[in-house]
Amino acid sequence: MITARREAWTGKLLLVLLMGITLLPFLSLFVTALHPSGTYPPGLSWPGDPHWGNFLQAFQAARMGELLKSSTLIVLGVVPLSLVIGTMAGFAIGHLRTAGRNVLFVGFVLGLTLPFEGIITPLYYQVRDMGLLNTRWAIILPLIGLFMPFSVFWMRAHFVNMPEELSESARIDGANVWQLFWRIHVPLAMPAISSLAILLFLWTWNQFLLAIVLVDDPLKRTMSGALGAFQGQWGTDIPLLSAGSLLILAPTLLIFLAFQRRFVTALLQGSLKG
C-alpha cells in the first residue's frame, strides 16, 4: 500500500518534470518575445514593460497572412491527392488479388526509410528541367511521391484486414470494382484515411529541406521553410525572432489542440507501423 502510493507520487512528480522540460523552450520564447525589440534579455525574465506589440510587428515582418495562404495551398495540393491515390493503391495491394501485389508492396516499403537528403540533388535538377523551380508545385509534386510509401503502407494495413466476404457480396449484387471501392470500402476506411490525412498535413506543413532547396521565395514556401528565412533575416533581433517563431508555430499548435486525441493516436500508430 505504502509503496504503491509512493510510486504514484514519484510517477506524478516525473510527469510534472517532463512537462516542465517540454514547455521550457516555449516559455522562454514567450517571455523573450515580450522584451523590447533589439535587446538581449537574460534568460527567463519577465519584462517590466511587456511589449505585446512585438507580435504585431513580427506578424507584419514575417508577412504571416501570405505565409498562411502559401502553406495552405501546398497542403491542399499534397494531402487530398495523396489520400486518393494512396488509398486506391493500398486497396489494390491489400484487398484485390492484383497480380504482382507482393512485389509492388515491397517496392513501396523500400522507400519508407529514405532520407530526403539522399535524393535532394537529382530532385533539384529534375524539378528545374520540369520548369517548376520556385513554384509551389516544386514542393507539392515531389512530396506526393515521397509520402507515397507511407500512404500505401498505411492504407494496405487497413485493407488487408477487411473481410473478403464484404466484396464478394457486393460483387454478387452487381457492383464493379470502381463502385466497390468508392461505395463500400472508402466509407469503411474513413478512420484510417483521416489519421493518414493528419499525418500528411503535419509532414507537409513542417517540411523544411524541400522548401529551402527548391523554392527561393519564402512566400511560396511551407511555414517551416519560411521560418528558416525569417531566422536568416531577423536572427539578430532576438525578441522579434521569438515572437515570429511563436506566430509561425501557432497554426499547427491550434490545430493540434483542437484535434489532439486524433493527433496523438495517429502519430503513435504512425510510428508503430512505420
Added chain:
Amino acid sequence: MTGPTPDKAVDLAERRPGPTARTRSRVRRGGRRGSRLIGWLFVLPALAFYVVFVLRPITLTFQYSLYTWNGIGPSTWAGAGNYLKVFTDPDLFQSILNAVKLIVFFSAIPVLLGLAIASAIRRVAASRLALVARTVIFLPQVIPLVAAGIAWSWLLSSTGVINQVLTAVGLGGVTRAWLGDFSTALPAVGVIGAWVLLGLCTLLLLAGMSKIDPALYEAARLDGAGPLREFVSITLPSLRQEIAVCVTVTVIAALASFDIIYISTQGGPGNATMVPGLEIYYLAFSERQVGVASALAVVLMVLVIAVALPIQWLTRDRSS
C-alpha cells in the same frame, strides 16, 4: 493506353445475372481474373508519382555519384573516386562520425530515459494529470523542427536559461555558449534532438506497457519480485516491438538529421556539428560538387537501410 478494356470486361461479366450455380462460379472467376489487372489501374497513379519523384532520383543519385560534375558544365567519369573521397577526406568522414555520435543523444537517451519514465508513470497513466501530460509531451512532435532549433539556440546561448540555471545552482564556472564551443556543440545539438524525441518514445513505450496483462505484475509481486526484477522480467520482454520502433525511428532521425542543425549551428563551429545531410546540401548547392554530394547521399541511404533492416528482422523473427 489499354485502360478501359479490362474495366468494361469485368462490368459485363459481373452485370450478367447468373441464375445457375455454374454460371455464377464462372462469373466469379471472371471477376477475379479481371481484378488482377484492374488492381494495376488502381496502383498506377501512386506508382507514377513514386517512380518519378523517388525511384528516378535514387537512380540518378547513383549515377551522379560516379561522375565529377559541377552542376553546369560537362561531367567526367570518376568511377569510385567520389566514394574514396567520402571515406578519406577528414571533413566528409567527420560528418558521418558525427551522425553516429548523435545516435547516443537522439536514440539512446530518449529510449533509455523513456523506458525509465514510462515504467515510473505506468501506475498513474490513467489519471487526469497523465491525460494532460500526454498532450503536452507530444508538442515537440507537432511543431516544426526549425522552431525547436530556434527556441533551443536561445536556451543554450551564453545568456540563455540553461546558463541562468547553472549559475543559480552554483555552477557558474561551466557556463558558456554551448552551441558555439567546439567541445560542447555536438552534445548540445544532441540535447535538442533528445528533447524532440523523448516524448514520442515515452508515450510509445507507455502505450506498449498498457497492453501488458496486470496479472503478470501481481504474480511477480506475490513471488516477491522487486520493481527492478519486475522491469527486467516482465516489462522489457513485452515491449520488444515498441523498443524496436523507438530505436528505428530515433536512429534514422539521428543519421538523417538536418533541420535542427541547419538552424542552430549550420554545422559549426568549424566542422564540429557537420552531419551528412547538411554536408550534402552544402556540397551540392554551394560548392557545386554534385558527384561527391551524391556519393555521400548514397552512403547515407545505405547506412539508414543497414540500420533499419536488421532491427525489423530481429523483432519479426522473435515474435513469430
